[in-house]
Amino acid sequence: MPKPYDLPSLGDLACFEAAARNLSFKMAAAEMNVTPAAVSHRIKALEEELGQPLFNRHYRGVELTEAGALLFVSLQRGFEGISESVARIRSRHDRSGVSIAATTAMSGLWLTPRLAAFWKAHPGVAISQMIEDYSRARGVDLSIHYGDPALEDDETRVLFRDRILALGTEQFAESYGIRDISDLLDVPLIHTQSGVNAWTEWPEWFSTLGRTAPQGPGFFLNNYLISLKAAEDHVGAVLGWEGLLGGYLDSGRLVQLVPEAMESPHPFYLRIHGRASANARLFADWLAEQETPL
Template identity: 30%
Template sequence: MEKLPPLNSLRAFEAAARHLSVTAAAEELFVTPGAVSRKVRQLEEFLGTPLFLRGHQQIALTRHGSEYFKSISRALNDMREATSRLGRRVQKQELRIRAYTTFAMRWLIPRLSDFHARHPEIEVSLTTSLEDVDFDREDIDGAIRLGDGLWRGANSYWLVPNVLCPVMSPHLPSPDAPLSVPDDLSRYTLLHSLARPDDWADWLASVGAAGVDPRAGTMFQSSAMAYAAAIQRQGIAMAQLFLVEQDLRSGELVKAFDFLLDRASFTYYLLTPSGRPERPQMTAFRQWILERSVGPGGPPAR
């Protein structure tokens, strides 16, 4: 690598060039004008060319000095901004959380303002993914995952009931006749989520609807997309009730049947790494989300 010029000389030159005044540069840097002049001459000797035209009590940039000032001022400004950003992040106590897209959009994000109000010093970095979590390899503090509560290398905390029910737009056209029994679903388009590919099969089996193909229909990457398609009258989605409460209250969606399937312990959990101490900001988030999610009866027995 080429040898870099002395940083203090660069700072003195940049300040003097910006002010076109050695005195003003000295005041900014809290040194004497003589010290600024010495640092600038040191830089000129390093570069092998004059940077200033010096007159009586005034200075002007040479052509080389003007070109050099434009380049190094950008670099120093980038350094200042990078330092400021890092300082803000250190002061903010970053918290890294991963969740599923639908859970984040429909449950977590609408409630995050309450967490920010209680803990303004914590900066939440929220990402979404369907991938399994590996706390040994990934730099995250916690994750929200769907499962049975048993994860290797993780503490798990039960969050919400996982109750399944088919939902649809109240204006969904009927192919032949209105729905009366679950087997009538064979005449409708079923809307699926890649994140939960077995929900239709589990619910249909629980109600004994043997005449319906649980794999038929349209597949979407996330449940949020399936719910949106249901609202747009494209079919019937298998919903987790806690994620469509607002849609049911507003009337955009209605239950296709009142048959509910409670998956009990197979539901959403907050995971934290068991192999390392819990950071204070993660403790605050864990306490907050459990307060906002777990009902008065608490999680079901396992």
Template identity: 35%
Template structure:
């Protein structure tokens, strides 16, 4: 369908001027002179045959036509900008945008990215650390790393690994006034909680599985992100209940320890997945990252301590 439109620059000038009610502020936003904004708006009014502003001595005021059109035009320009970003996101321009939760990114992905960069120095990486849902089909990111049940409809999904929820703490807690040797000793130590953990991953479930019914499962500080609870454990502030693979590096280095038998670790239902669209999966940068990530994940799972 043919869409007869005035020049885009004129529309942008009017929208910015109408939003700011100032040619000067619109000019600063669009990096032109106030006179240029004034000329563009005047040209638009002549094309449309209707005034858009009342030009007062020291102010601008929108006419009724300008007031009616401004919101719709602003939304249209936003949609155009979004469309341009989508086109850029689907181009194989060497920049790989990875959507990942801040905790998983900090604890597992970022420490390993140097391995990927050494293998693919031509691929620039952008990490979007967020827990919000992103629309890969719309171009919000090239790939997403997600924790969940899998089955992401319409997406190409690769299983990375599952985990066991395990109690970890600083080695310092194994000694001291109340040495942490057996689960019952937890009554003398703070329990570090993670807000988003569901029932199966909670201290309540862990204590019940350990046969401890007289320890308050709700006491202790709470954290919104797993890496903050892990940092508190590293600092000796208490005992955290976290996925074993996320803290594998800290355990291997001895910065964290498992104070109890591994049989007390609880398998978690959810797993970590790599998610891409079918369209983007064939892009060289996405394919390279997928190959590396699957190798890295399976190698780490195979060496789980």
């Protein structure tokens, strides 16, 4: 009997999604409670089935190939729908757990690294995350957004407001001779355009700092983590929120290209949906008390 869906092993796809989201086999292994060798084996099997590599392996880490990026975005869309359905089903009978929606970037860079500390303080509260890169999540207790919280009908908590920096690699800066902000006007720039969060973009950044609109070539992506990866690959400069990207800056994966920085026009904030349980409000209050750097 033919299969209704032309799909590889779902276990292989889940391993790939975790590795692609973290850009690390080791972090994916920890997330899935398996060994890095097991993650590597599953991804290799997936690559063999698809007939092409999904990652470029380097001594200091991995990066997505073009095929890998395409598969990653597709999986995100599918997992988003599955996650929403699961959250709705769980909410019908389990009000002790908490469901929270966030973009891939906010989840990977800010929310997930803080969960261990919350569980240490509140071991009885289960947290379910939903990735919402393309549409606003429904059926959840909480959601994280970038924008004006005053526009929300529900109760909100401001998480943090950040500085926005121009980031790139040292190699990129050297190749284009970037020394001051004027040098950025004609270099390749990476633009992130997402349907959920209206990310602050390059024209606004330059205008706020008293410069004209950039004239260089642009690369347009709809996923912020992929934008960061493109910047790491020396494709162009990318805008980065200082508090979110402390790990990138500390490791030297990306550097601040010019001294000028823009104060973020919007905060990252938490929306408390009307269906939020007591545990959800407990988690919301705890998140609002966290400092930006981890």
